Amino acid sequence: MNTAPAPARPAQLLALDWGTSSLRGALLDAQGTVLDERAFARGILTVPPGGFAEVFDASFGDWARTGVPLCLISGMAGSKQGWAEAPYCPCPAGFADLAGQLRWIEHSSLAIPVAIVPGLRCESELQADGLPPVPDVMRGEEVQIFGAIRHTGRTNGIFVLPGTHSKWAEVQDGRVRQFQTFMTGEFFALLSQHSLLARSILADAPFDPAAFEQGVARARSGAGLLHNAFGTRTLSLFERMAAPALASYLSGLVIGEELRARHLQPGAELVLVGSSTLVQRYSHALSQHGARIQALGAEATWAGLHALAQHIDHHDHT
């Protein structure tokens, strides 16, 4: 009896998520299944000008030379400080818009065609009192949204992507019509590490759901984060909250402030895409606001790049 190994499924896409602080990559087959994955601490901030092709080759050159026909990159690699600028695509935008505005990389050392996916931009719709519109931008999240659309089959609705800069996107007929950024993760980091509150907060304490919930409820009262954040200090000062609970309380205050600003209707249905830690916290907070959630993990990035690859006639570009 022959015991030859099953033939390896050929990789059809080298998918990269190249962000500010990390570089992740995956080999996907024709169905979008992940064959292999790697991650490096080689975010764009660590790459010297002109050094992107070299970092790409050192990190993924062996994969690129196995015959995979295409590499797609999402994230900050397409920013002015990245490998090559892929100008933001204006909203409303769908798969075809992204596919039509890829930035193809010209570099003699590359073993395969490499393209960078553009980010999205939109204009704020809150133009009260005749104020000029304020633009908003995303890079990388657009691919996660399109991955989540494919994964859930939902072509209409609100998609929430929590993070350092959380995004709330309104999807209509499979296109991103409008979105808003909230600096939630960054505010939490600033307050817990660099503010007066840093003295009281134990950053390494385990998550405390009851304290988190209390923070979300407090944020709903509408007194605002500038006031509520100070309560983290005074609750500690008068020993009304145990030190290990303070970080979770502050996290609830900040995430709760994001939700308050969105004026959610009870029964609102949302698609939530993010890391397991953030999905847990946002699910908790959104439930307190009466929202119903469908949650997805980081696989949305690979699903999005895989879906996008199917829209590309990349042989035209090589």
Place this chain on the structure above:
Amino acid sequence: MNTAPAPARPAQLLALDWGTSSLRGALLDAQGTVLDERAFARGILTVPPGGFAEVFDASFGDWARTGVPLCLISGMAGSKQGWAEAPYCPCPAGFADLAGQLRWIEHSSLAIPVAIVPGLRCESELQADGLPPVPDVMRGEEVQIFGAIRHTGRTNGIFVLPGTHSKWAEVQDGRVRQFQTFMTGEFFALLSQHSLLARSILADAPFDPAAFEQGVARARSGAGLLHNAFGTRTLSLFERMAAPALASYLSGLVIGEELRARHLQPGAELVLVGSSTLVQRYSHALSQHGARIQALGAEATWAGLHALAQHIDHHDHT
């Protein structure tokens, strides 16, 4: 004709404002007029444990030995990390409450009686959804409020003290009934120095009233600071606002957020106490909200300590 110099008015009070980062002092006569003033970069954070009497003597010992009968100190010198803890006085609180809860310093080297003024504490009144109350505290501002009450003759109304941690106090019949802290100055410093926005903002740029006003108006739209702050970045990214205007815009966003949370009624009358820079910005922002303002400077601290001294029969305590 005799040309003898006019007799020097005798000092009746050595008034000190000993805060986190600075130490200011003044000699006042019986009418509260400032005879002399000094300031040192000797905030409580620079004083080693047990070293307060020594710093006091090095900074004000010569004044203390001129026969001035009393020294009153307000500010963080009365905190746990200060010279001696003066426990917070609960609201509602007036002159007599502060005077009755002074913390007298026992130290053999002191040439005169020295007392520290307690801060105030209150409980938040926003207890929506059965949330437990959150305490609030001030140290130093209570003296400014009582000084402003004396100076303006207003024994009822809202007193606003902008700063790193702004205070909004409700005064009723000459007593502080309730107050709220907003971490406005600290949020501005964190965002302009430590966040993503720090890359775009020119901290030294001159104040730009139009950009500031636009920030205040944007904050009124209610989208929240977590979202609006990101606009500082995108306005810069798309060159819709000149780099020197961004710091003023962000300042308007943060101060505007404080005002939004207070839900001011048009025509509201406020007493504003603070440095000239902050009084200028808050006057501007409060006018946009239709409020009417009576403004006072830092002299309120000396007026408050002077008024308080008149309530003290300090010979009982020496």
